[in-house]
Amino acid sequence: MKTETQDLTELDNFLADRWLSGLWKLDRHERTPDPQTKVVPHLWKWDDVYDSLRQARDRIGIEKGRTERRTIRLVNPGMRHIEMTSHTMLLACQMIQPGEVAPAHRHTMAAIRFIVQGQGAYTVVNGEKLMMAEGDLILTPQWTWHDHGHEGREPMVWLDGLDVPLIQSLQVISYEPYSEEKQATHASGQEASLFGMTRPVRSGDGAAPTPLHYRWKDTYRSLQALADTPADPYDGVALDYVNPLTGGSTLPTLACRAQMLRPGERTRAHRHNSTSIYHAFRGSGATVINGETLEWSKGDTFIVPLWSWHEHANRSAEDEAILFSMHDAPVLEAFGLHRQESLDESGMGM
Numbered sequence: 001m002k003t004e005t006q007d008l009t010e011l012d013n014f015l016a017d018r019w020l021s022g023l024w025k026l027d028r029h030e031r032t033p034d035p036q037t038k039v040v041p042h043l044w045k046w047d048d049v050y051d052s053l054r055q056a057r058d059r060i061g062i063e064k065g066r067t068e069r070r071t072i073r074l075v076n077p078g079m080r081h082i083e084m085t086s087h088t089m090l091l092a093c094q095m096i097q098p099g100e101v102a103p104a105h106r107h108t109m110a111a112i113r114f115i116v117q118g119q120g121a122y123t124v125v126n127g128e129k130l131m132m133a134e135g136d137l138i139l140t141p142q143w144t145w146h147d148h149g150h151e152g153r154e155p156m157v158w159l160d161g162l163d164v165p166l167i168q169s170l171q172v173i174s175y176e177p178y179s180e181e182k183q184a185t186h187a188s189g190q191e192a193s194l195f196g197m198t199r200p201v202r203s204g205d206g207a208a209p210t211p212l213h214y215r216w217k218d219t220y221r222s223l224q225a226l227a228d229t230p231a232d233p234y235d236g237v238a239l240d241y242v243n244p245l246t247g248g249s250t251l252p253t254l255a256c257r258a259q260m261l262r263p264g265e266r267t268r269a270h271r272h273n274s275t276s277i278y279h280a281f282r283g284s285g286a287t288v289i290n291g292e293t294l295e296w297s298k299g300d301t302f303i304v305p306l307w308s309w310h311e312h313a314n315r316s317a318e319d320e321a322i323l324f325s326m327h328d329a330p331v332l333e334a335f336g337l338h339r340q341e342s343l344d345e346s347g348m349g350m
């Protein structure tokens with residue numbers, strides 16, 4: 001007599017031969033109330049990232065049609081098969097040398113750039129030339145032409161945040177090189193960022209250009225103004241970079257945030273099913289993720305995987321700490337999937 005397992009194996013083989021599959025094969029243990037992720041908490045030290053960039057600078061040139069960007073990806077140990085930072089986002093670090101041009105192209109992946117070091121470099125986005133300064137956030141929305149150049153004297157370094165793995169999983173990656181190395185820039189200069197809440201009067205298409213540039217001096221002024229008010233219990237003094245035309249997220253697939261942890265401040269633990277990548281822009285502190293402590297200082301980058309409990313602490317009693325972060329929450333919100341939980345609501349300990 002056949003056992004039940006033999007019987008089932010026979011059936012499974014029968015189905016497999018016909019490109020069919022029984023749902024009974026699914027492991028019941030994979031279905032839990034808690035979402036599961038392969039992304040793991042991780043911290044990348046600034047010294048490692050910067051040293052890697054310096055080594056790349058000595059070996060990798062930037063050339064149209066060849067290596068168009070000198071960037072190094074931050075690979076999550078749980079995502080080594082795709083060499084991405086999370087299942088939805090890629091964080092990379094890019095270095096450009098004085099005189100170099102990173103040739104113009106466009107792609108369906110959207111990108112953000114957060115400037116960490118140097119001055120004199122620029123990005124041209126759809127003809128608009130945006131000068132980079134430390135702490136600035138510059139957007140390259142999907143399918144916009146962009147090239148980078150450097151008119152300064154010292155190497156310039158910034159973070160690139162992209163939705164590559166998300167767009168990859170949707171299988172809608174398109175990439176197009178521009179006909180020339182560089183785009184021509186608008187004579188009027190920096191449209192969206194120059195005119196603030198006003199727009200130049202002209203006939204024809206009066207559509208407001210997409211805002212692309214958030215200057216650090218404005219962000220920092222806002223953080224300072226907020227610093228004297230009660231902070232968010234989970235995020236401290238925190239600002240979302242919104243699209244001022246819509247009030248919506250930074251980009252359709254990515255949200256950016258700047259937060260200040262005041263001297264000695266410690267936030268309360270919560271968790272959400274969006275994933276966050278943090279960069280320590282100023283100061284030093286610690287973030288506890290599911291009981292694991294990541295100690296960070298200026299220049300370090302770390303990731304908080306979805307649904308993990310996390311809390312931040314500023315290690316200094318004198319100095320403020322500032323974290324820049326990028327999140328995939330807009331994707332979840334778009335489909336009504338975003339969930340968050342705090343200890344008081346769930347009654348669960350860490």
Ligand code: GTQ
Pocket residue numbers: 069071092093094102111146160162
């Ligand atoms: O600067 O255009 O890190 O296209 C990855 C892909 C940077 C860029 C990255 C890119 C860019």
Ligand code: FE2
Pocket residue numbers: 105106107111146
């Ligand atoms: Fe690009």
